[in-house]
Amino acid sequence: xxxxGFMYPNEVELQWSLLIVLYPYITGLVAGAFILASLERVFKxxxxxxxxxxxxxxxxxxxxxxxxxxxxxxxxxxxxxxMYLTPHRSSAMAMFGFVYLWYLMVVLLVEVxxxxxxxxxxFSQSCQGVRRWIYKILTLGSGNVSPASLRVDNKVGxxxxxxxxxxxxxxxxxxxxxxxxVKANPWWSTPLMPIVFLFSAMxxxxxxxxxxxxVSMKLRKTPIDMxxxxxxxxxxxxxxxxxxxxxMLDLVQRTYEAxxxxxxxxxxxxxxxxxxxxxxxxxxxxxxxxxxxxxxxLWKFTESLRRQVYLGASILTLVGILAMRWNVVIGGQLFxxxxxxxxxxxxxxxxxxxxLPAVAMLILPFVLFFVLVKLLPPWQDSKPTEV
Amino acid sequence: MEISRRExxxxxxxxxILTATAAKALENSRTAPGHDDTYRMAEHxxxxxxxxxKCIGCGNCVRACSKENQVPQGYFRTWVERxxxxxxxxxxxxxxxxxxxxxxxxxxxxxxKSFYVPKLCNHCADSPCVQxxxxxxxxVSPDGVVLVDPDYxxxxxxCMQACPYGCRYFHPEKEIADKCTLCYHRITKGLTTAxxxxxxxxxxxxxxxxxxxxxxxxxxxxxxxxxxKPQMATGSKxxxxxxxxxxx
Amino acid sequence: MAVHRxxxxxxxxxxxxxxxxxxxxxxxxxxxxxxxxxxxxxxHYRPAALAVNRQNPLVFAGxxxxxxxxxxxxxxxxxxxxxxxACEACHGPQAQHAADPLALKPxxxxxxxxxxxxxxxxxxxxKTFPQVITAEHSGGVVCNTCHQPHNPHL
Numbered sequence: 001x002x003x004x005g006f007m008y009p010n011e012v013e014l015q016w017s018l019l020i021v022l023y024p025y026i027t028g029l030v031a032g033a034f035i036l037a038s039l040e041r042v043f044k045x046x047x048x049x050x051x052x053x054x055x056x057x058x059x060x061x062x063x064x065x066x067x068x069x070x071x072x073x074x075x076x077x078x079x080x081x082x083m084y085l086t087p088h089r090s091s092a093m094a095m096f097g098f099v100y101l102w103y104l105m106v107v108l109l110v111e112v113x114x115x116x117x118x119x120x121x122x123f124s125q126s127c128q129g130v131r132r133w134i135y136k137i138l139t140l141g142s143g144n145v146s147p148a149s150l151r152v153d154n155k156v157g158x159x160x161x162x163x164x165x166x167x168x169x170x171x172x173x174x175x176x177x178x179x180x181x182v183k184a185n186p187w188w189s190t191p192l193m194p195i196v197f198l199f200s201a202m203x204x205x206x207x208x209x210x211x212x213x214x215v216s217m218k219l220r221k222t223p224i225d226m227x228x229x230x231x232x233x234x235x236x237x238x239x240x241x242x243x244x245x246x247x248m249l250d251l252v253q254r255t256y257e258a259x260x261x262x263x264x265x266x267x268x269x270x271x272x273x274x275x276x277x278x279x280x281x282x283x284x285x286x287x288x289x290x291x292x293x294x295x296x297x298l299w300k301f302t303e304s305l306r307r308q309v310y311l312g313a314s315i316l317t318l319v320g321i322l323a324m325r326w327n328v329v330i331g332g333q334l335f336x337x338x339x340x341x342x343x344x345x346x347x348x349x350x351x352x353x354x355x356l357p358a359v360a361m362l363i364l365p366f367v368l369f370f371v372l373v374k375l376l377p378p379w380q381d382s383k384p385t386e387v
Numbered sequence: 388m389e390i391s392r393r394e395x396x397x398x399x400x401x402x403x404i405l406t407a408t409a410a411k412a413l414e415n416s417r418t419a420p421g422h423d424d425t426y427r428m429a430e431h432x433x434x435x436x437x438x439x440x441k442c443i444g445c446g447n448c449v450r451a452c453s454k455e456n457q458v459p460q461g462y463f464r465t466w467v468e469r470x471x472x473x474x475x476x477x478x479x480x481x482x483x484x485x486x487x488x489x490x491x492x493x494x495x496x497x498x499x500k501s502f503y504v505p506k507l508c509n510h511c512a513d514s515p516c517v518q519x520x521x522x523x524x525x526x527v528s529p530d531g532v533v534l535v536d537p538d539y540x541x542x543x544x545x546c547m548q549a550c551p552y553g554c555r556y557f558h559p560e561k562e563i564a565d566k567c568t569l570c571y572h573r574i575t576k577g578l579t580t581a582x583x584x585x586x587x588x589x590x591x592x593x594x595x596x597x598x599x600x601x602x603x604x605x606x607x608x609x610x611x612x613x614x615x616k617p618q619m620a621t622g623s624k625x626x627x628x629x630x631x632x633x634x635x
Numbered sequence: 636m637a638v639h640r641x642x643x644x645x646x647x648x649x650x651x652x653x654x655x656x657x658x659x660x661x662x663x664x665x666x667x668x669x670x671x672x673x674x675x676x677x678x679h680y681r682p683a684a685l686a687v688n689r690q691n692p693l694v695f696a697g698x699x700x701x702x703x704x705x706x707x708x709x710x711x712x713x714x715x716x717x718x719x720x721a722c723e724a725c726h727g728p729q730a731q732h733a734a735d736p737l738a739l740k741p742x743x744x745x746x747x748x749x750x751x752x753x754x755x756x757x758x759x760x761x762k763t764f765p766q767v768i769t770a771e772h773s774g775g776v777v778c779n780t781c782h783q784p785h786n787p788h789l
Contacts, residue, residue: 006481008506008553009463015544015557075542075562082541084662085670087681094521105658110651117647140654142647149644156648158499183619184515184551337553338635340481344510428685443760445722454728455694469759493757501759524679535683572691581695585724587717587753588764620757 005341013334014345017353019069020363025322026066029365031172031198032057032205034108034164037318039235039239046233050381054216055209056112061369063104070096072352090176103171107164113138114157116376119147121231134375170374172201176276179328186261187332188339192250199243206236212369214307220379233310237293240317244286247324264339272334272342277327285320289313319374339386426575431530431598432570434624435583436606437505439631441590444469444503446490448582448591452487455570455581461486462556464567465507465582472500472633479633504627504634505591507582508533508554508567509615512622516546516555525564531567531596531624540564551619569593597626696733698722704736708785715786716765725784727747750778 003012025244035204073076087094113120121143124135130231173194179185180193210232217224254262269277292313296306335342335356444467448496452458452465466486471494472479473576484491488542494501509519510533517533524540527533540563547555547564558565570580578584579593594603606628612631614623627634655776673682701722702709710712723729725744732739747769756766769775 006468009466009483009486010547010556011553013557015547073543075557076540079522079539079541080523082539085666086523086674086679088520088523090518091521091545093519093543096521105655114652116405140647140650142650144643144647146644148640149647152645152648178545182515182519182549184549260449333548337551338481340478340635385660389765443764443766444757445751447752451695451728456691471759490752491639491757491759493755494759497758499758502761503759523674523679523681526678526684528685529677532690534684537680537687539681539684568691571688573693573695573697575689576693578693578697578699581728583697584697584721587720587724589719610742633660 002344002346003341004343005336006338007336007341007343008207008338011333011336012343013328014343016329016333017345018330018347018355018358019073019353019361021067021325022069022358024201024329025204025325026062026361026365027172027175028197028201028321028325029205029208030059030063030103031168032067032202032207033062033209034168034205036232036235038161038165038168038207041158042165045231045235047227050225050228051209051213051232053115053118053376054213055205056108056115057369057372057376057378058209058212059205060108060112060197061338061365061372062366063108065361065365067100068364069358072357082387092174092181095174099167099171099174099188103164103167107160107167111160111164112158112376113140114153114160117153118145119152119376141336150243167264169198169372173198179332184337185332187261187265187335188328192246192252196243196246196250199239199246200321200324203236203239203243204318206232206239207314207321208237211311211318214311214314216373222379224307226306229307229310233293233296233306233313236313236317237290237297240286240290240293244290247286249297253370261339264335268331268335268342273327274343276323277331281323281327285316289316289320292316389443398476418561424576426577426614430597431574432624433531433574434510434594434596435507435569435580435604435624436594436603436626436628437590438590438628439502439504440629442503442505444487445587446487447585447587448505449486449488451581451585452567455573456568458565460508461485462558462565463466464554464565465492466635467507468504468506469494470500470502470504470631470633471496472631473498477511479598481635502631504630505582505614506527506552506554508569508624509552509579509621509625510567510569512624513620515549515619515621519545519549521545530570533566533569533575534568535564535566537561537563537565551616551621578623693730694728695723696728696730700733701729711783711785716788717785746779746784747777750782750784 033055036048037052040048040052071080074080083094085096087097101130117139120135120138122145124132124139124143127135136366176197179188179197180190182188210229213232214224214229254265289312292309295301296309301309330345333343336346350356413559426615446467448465449463449467456464458464465484466483466488468481468483468487469491470479470481473592484492491503510527510531512527512531514527514533517527520526521537521543522541524536525533526536527547541562542557542562544557544564547557555566556564568580570632573580575595580591583591583593592602594606595601596603603626607626610628612626614626615634616623671681671683674680675683676683688725698709698721704720707721726741727744729741732741751769754766757770760766767773771779773781778784
């Protein structure tokens with residue numbers, strides 16, 4: 001059965017599975033990638049300009065996949081439209097549909113369109129066949145690429161990015177609130193939850209763009225802009241330090257206050273959650289990459305070594321943040337609300353909410369990213385390609 | 388203008404018919420839609436009282452509920468827990484073998500404080516499960532019963548996470564959230580719930596807090612009464628008499 | 636002149652804006668068509684859900700229904716210790732029998748397991764509740780050899 005001690009009879013089965021671990025991870029990557037893009041656009045950190053378009057496409061690829069784990073998890077996905085028809089204003093989950101649509105349509109798609117408009121119009125004239133028609137549709141019927149119109153695009157894009165920053169915060173922050181506002185669950189219930197979610201999201205998003213940039217440049221046999229990756233890595237380091245401090249604050253306060261749930265949660269971390277929380281999330285996924293990044297900040301390494309460290313740190317970060325989502329979602333359901341027992345979660349393989357669909361949903365954004373990159377090349381040196 | 392007797396009679400009878408129709412319509416509008424019986428939701432505020440000193444852990448309530456509501460096997464709209472409290476252990480020994488659907492094997496330790504605690508949905512007035520439903524598929528009815536709309540529920544399971552008492556489950560066939568309905572289909576017909584009906588000792592009793600003649604008022608006034616997890620401030624309407632502090 | 640220039644340089648922005656507004660319009664139309672008219676009448680839910688929950692079939696008849704026909708058993712019970720034990724607590728759900736008494740005759744419960752469920756000795760049961768260890772109490776003889784279930788006190 002996998003139950004130790006006593007659990008309320010209906011608690012033994014976990015309700016939110018691997019798919020619900022994936023969803024905050026994916027929207028976190030979206031929010032984080034967008035914040036990195038806004039660093040250049042709004043905060044004028046022009047060193048990271050080479051990653052600007054890449055970050056936008058990363059955000060878009062992941063955003064398109066984000067609703068999939070949720071739909072697969074629902075008992076009745078065909079009724080999910082009800083969230084748009086009769087959203088319950090007291091439920092944080094009800095805002096999902098609107099925040100998602102707002103962010104996709106008004107922020108991300110418009111910003112991508114404005115950024116790429118000149119290229120789209122150029123492609124719509126130079127390409128042939130199906131590609132020509134795709135670009136023609138993407139121009140939305142306007143061929144105006146005069147310098148004045150592009151200046152207008154730039155201004156509007158700036159404003160949209162400014163609106164986009166709190167929108168990205170909302171897109172991912174509300175997920176943190178979904179967990180943080182559940183008073184019934186002491187592992188989740190804390191006002192810090194939305195903030196911890198946000199900072200870990202930004203950390204994972206920046207790491208994802210950093211890794212994607214370096215891998216893409218490698219695949220295209222193009223030299224990596226070291227000034228760019230040095231800056232991105234610096235921001236990754238700062239973000240991670242803040243994120244880790246917040247999580248440690250939660251842990252220290254919890255341990256100090258030692259309320260009625262503490263013993264039960266403490267036991268759970270030391271047993272069922274030991275590998276995923278202490279080994280993977282804290283050591284391999286946080287302390288190790290922070291140390292690696294700190295070392296590159298304090299001492300001068302060769303370019304080649306720095307690149308390897310950045311890539312390694314990014315991958316470790318991505319794994320660590322995924323582990324954090326697992327520990328929050330799954331960890332919150334492994335202990336009984338009676339504080340007298342624990343259950344186990346067995347991940348199935350080929351089931352609806354199993355490992356196979358989860359892995360597929362993690363790979364799918366990269367496939368979409370590949371398609372987007374072909375359609376809307378983010379590289380500064382690219383020319384319109386023929387079919 | 389002179390009104391003839393005939394005109395007066397006609398006018399009065401028309402007025403009477405109109406008033407009667409309006410009154411009937413008003414009466415109908417205050418009952419649940421689709422029913423023309425005499426049950427008025429506004430006249431009731433349902434709850435339950437449980438006397439710990441009377442529960443014998445026979446499991447009749449669990450079996451009755453399961454049959455009355457076709458509860459799927461392995462899931463529970465109500466269940467019974469047995470507590471065995473001793474000074475030498477920090478925590479009580481708690482068990483609920485298959486929700487007590489087949490009762491318990493007899494406890495034999497004489498040196499413990501042991502008792503049975505029946506549990507069910509608390510039909511909270513400030514229900515946290517209702518608060519989190521994203522679409523309005525679960526709600527507190529006007530007569531105080533927390534219900535699920537089976538044709539509207541998405542199966543997102545947020546309500547199950549939000550319930551502090553573990554009384555909700557995911558129906559494996561219907562793929563919606565399911566839970567105790569306080570036998571809404573029975574209490575609206577003047578019957579009592581299946582669990583209260585089959586409880587041999589009267590440990591569980593359905594109560595109507597809006598009925599001035601209901602025994603609940605005396606019960607609350609004269610006894611040491613507790614609700615489960617009072618610190619959660621859920622407005623639970625299941626009141627336990629002589630509930631021990633060790634109960635989770 | 637300035638307006639003309641503005642339109643010329645920003646006119647392309649109208650296109651995504653129009654698409655968004657059209658989408659919003661379609662959404663509002665669909666919403667007004669699909670959301671049940673009475674939604675929100677009593678709270679944020681479909682009032683029809685109340686009726687759905689009330690429509691479930693009865694499985695237990697409730698002792699009020701049994702007593703109508705089984706007057707003698709009810710009188711015997713009222714005089715004894717099982718006065719507050721409902722008929723279906725022992726006899727199981729009988730709504731179908733109550734609806735069509737001759738067509739569905741209930742089977743008598745198995746006495747030994749039935750009585751033991753309540754009366755087997757258990758330290759967690761209230762001390763004042765009558766409970767025995769069957770082997771010691773009757774040497775294994777079935778309960779209704781001596782006790783009449785409707786009025787069990789000897």
